Amino acid sequence: MKTKDSKIPEATIKRLSTYVNYLGRLGTDSNPVISSEMLGESCQVSPAQIRKDLSYFGEFGVRGVGYDTKKLEAEIKDILGINHSWPTTVVGVGKLGQALLNFDFFRKHGFRIIVAFDSDPRKIGTKITDDIAILPTNDIENIVNEKKISIGIITTPTDWAQDVADKLVAGGIKGILNFAPIKVKVPESITLRNVSITSELDNLAYLLTQKKRQ
Amino acid sequence: MKTKDSKIPEATIKRLSTYVNYLGRLGTDSNPVISSEMLGESCQVSPAQIRKDLSYFGEFGVRGVGYDTKKLEAEIKDILGINHSWPTTVVGVGKLGQALLNFDFFRKHGFRIIVAFDSDPRKIGTKITDDIAILPTNDIENIVNEKKISIGIITTPTDWAQDVADKLVAGGIKGILNFAPIKVKVPESITLRNVSITSELDNLAYLLTQKKRQ
DNA sequence: CTAACAATGTGATAACTGTCACACAGTCGT
DNA sequence: ACGACTGTGTGACAGTTATCACATTGTTAG
Numbered sequence: 001m002k003t004k005d006s007k008i009p010e011a012t013i014k015r016l017s018t019y020v021n022y023l024g025r026l027g028t029d030s031n032p033v034i035s036s037e038m039l040g041e042s043c044q045v046s047p048a049q050i051r052k053d054l055s056y057f058g059e060f061g062v063r064g065v066g067y068d069t070k071k072l073e074a075e076i077k078d079i080l081g082i083n084h085s086w087p088t089t090v091v092g093v094g095k096l097g098q099a100l101l102n103f104d105f106f107r108k109h110g111f112r113i114i115v116a117f118d119s120d121p122r123k124i125g126t127k128i129t130d131d132i133a134i135l136p137t138n139d140i141e142n143i144v145n146e147k148k149i150s151i152g153i154i155t156t157p158t159d160w161a162q163d164v165a166d167k168l169v170a171g172g173i174k175g176i177l178n179f180a181p182i183k184v185k186v187p188e189s190i191t192l193r194n195v196s197i198t199s200e201l202d203n204l205a206y207l208l209t210q211k212k213r214q
Numbered sequence: 215m216k217t218k219d220s221k222i223p224e225a226t227i228k229r230l231s232t233y234v235n236y237l238g239r240l241g242t243d244s245n246p247v248i249s250s251e252m253l254g255e256s257c258q259v260s261p262a263q264i265r266k267d268l269s270y271f272g273e274f275g276v277r278g279v280g281y282d283t284k285k286l287e288a289e290i291k292d293i294l295g296i297n298h299s300w301p302t303t304v305v306g307v308g309k310l311g312q313a314l315l316n317f318d319f320f321r322k323h324g325f326r327i328i329v330a331f332d333s334d335p336r337k338i339g340t341k342i343t344d345d346i347a348i349l350p351t352n353d354i355e356n357i358v359n360e361k362k363i364s365i366g367i368i369t370t371p372t373d374w375a376q377d378v379a380d381k382l383v384a385g386g387i388k389g390i391l392n393f394a395p396i397k398v399k400v401p402e403s404i405t406l407r408n409v410s411i412t413s414e415l416d417n418l419a420y421l422l423t424q425k426k427r428q
Numbered sequence: 429c430t431a432a433c434a435a436t437g438t439g440a441t442a443a444c445t446g447t448c449a450c451a452c453a454g455t456c457g458t
Numbered sequence: 459a460c461g462a463c464t465g466t467g468t469g470a471c472a473g474t475t476a477t478c479a480c481a482t483t484g485t486t487a488g
Contacts, residue, residue, distance in 0.1 A: 430488090432487085434486100437480105438481090439479100440477105441476100442475105443475085444474080446472085447471080448471080450467105452467080454466095456461105458459100458462105
């Protein structure tokens with residue numbers, strides 16, 4: 001895979017995720033080939049946008065024909081880096097944490113949950129689903145380091161998020177996905193993404209309010 | 215509140231949500247006034263960006279001084295429309311749905327959960343927390359219509375999402391927040407936001423892969 | 429009262445992102 | 459073998475969003 005340019009819009013990555021997700025759920029047998037127009041229809045993106053997005057990374061289609069469905073899926077997975085298996089941990093085994101742990105998405109997209117952490121003594125020592133142990137949050141640094149865990153998902157209450165982030169960083173984590181509604185601070189070298197559910201709800205409220213006011 | 219222009223960047227709304235969330239968690243007594251520099255420090259946004267964001271909606275600060283913390287919080291809440299109480303329903307009482315239902319965020323940000331829906335017969339008829347009933351998904355249209363519910367949150371498995379969306383729309387819903395990893399289709403008049411957890415994970419994987427490759 | 433100061437609000441500018449039109453390459457029918 | 463056709467890939471353009479510098483305005487001290 002060749003990256004022509006280092007300046008890829010974040011929105012492009014988001015859309016690539018949409019594409020690959022759709023392709024994965026598409027019956028590859030009945031649709032061996034797909035055009036940017038068809039894909040755009042399903043993902044609600046303009047055909048030109050799709051071609052542009054893909055063009056950042058190379059040429060994956062055949063002119064006059066379209067894209068080989070299975071091949072395109074594999075290519076995008078390669079671009080996104082979801083064809084390896086990232087050692088991952090979830091910190092905070094509340095309802096949200098459990099939802100993520102049960103999510104079969106992880107298996108499909110190359111995230112391997114190694115272990116979970118929580119501070120509730122009643123949860124510590126128990127196991128999630130198959131064989132994911134729940135350990136105390138104080139062990140985060142050691143375990144992350146020892147098991148070479150590269151991704152940490154924070155699903156704790158707001159007040160604990162920064163502390164947990166610090167512990168993950170101390171253990172040598174590479175990337176963090178934070179679900180707590182604050183922007184945790186981490187060193188420059190750590191890749192961080194914040195998923196703000198509250199922000200999405202606020203945004204919805206705003207759009208509805210606009211509609212009402214106009 | 216005056217809206218100077220109708221073309222507000224979506225990113226601005228997202229940041230306003232961050233600001234108001236931070237202000238809400240700030241001890242208003244010890245910080246009666248806050249500058250764009252201080253707020254920017256906490257929210258990891260440049261001071262100029264904050265002033266620009268606010269300037270779309272009016273003038274809320276005092277030159278040479280800063281912003282009245284409590285007043286600014288109230289103003290942003292007004293802008294976002296999270297000072298009313300939106301009648302809301304959650305469809306899909308799995309782990310993710312339960313996580314949201316237990317989320318005390320709703321109370322604070324003006325979303326009032328009226329009822330929940332699920333298709334699992336074992337869940338139907340039971341209640342969540344205080345007094346939120348779980349009804350069968352077939353009742354969605356009637357209940358949404360009858361109770362004048364304006365916001366629907368979809369936390370069902372992927373395959374059910376479109377069907378649920380259709381039912382919500384049929385019942386006269388105003389806005390939908392969709393957590394299923396597909397882009398559901400709704401009429402133009404319905405406000406829709408997709409929260410794609412999978413997309414966030416893919417994005418994280420991409421960023422980590424980039425770092426590895428370079 | 430006046431001058432020094434502090435932090436906002438905003439017009440101008442730069443950077444980024446998406447749209448469009450069309451050249452180009454591969455396919456299929458005759 | 460060749461021409462009509464189809465859908466990709468991309469350079470040019472337009473629109474959007476963020477950054478910057480500074481004029482502006484209220485505060486405070488002497």
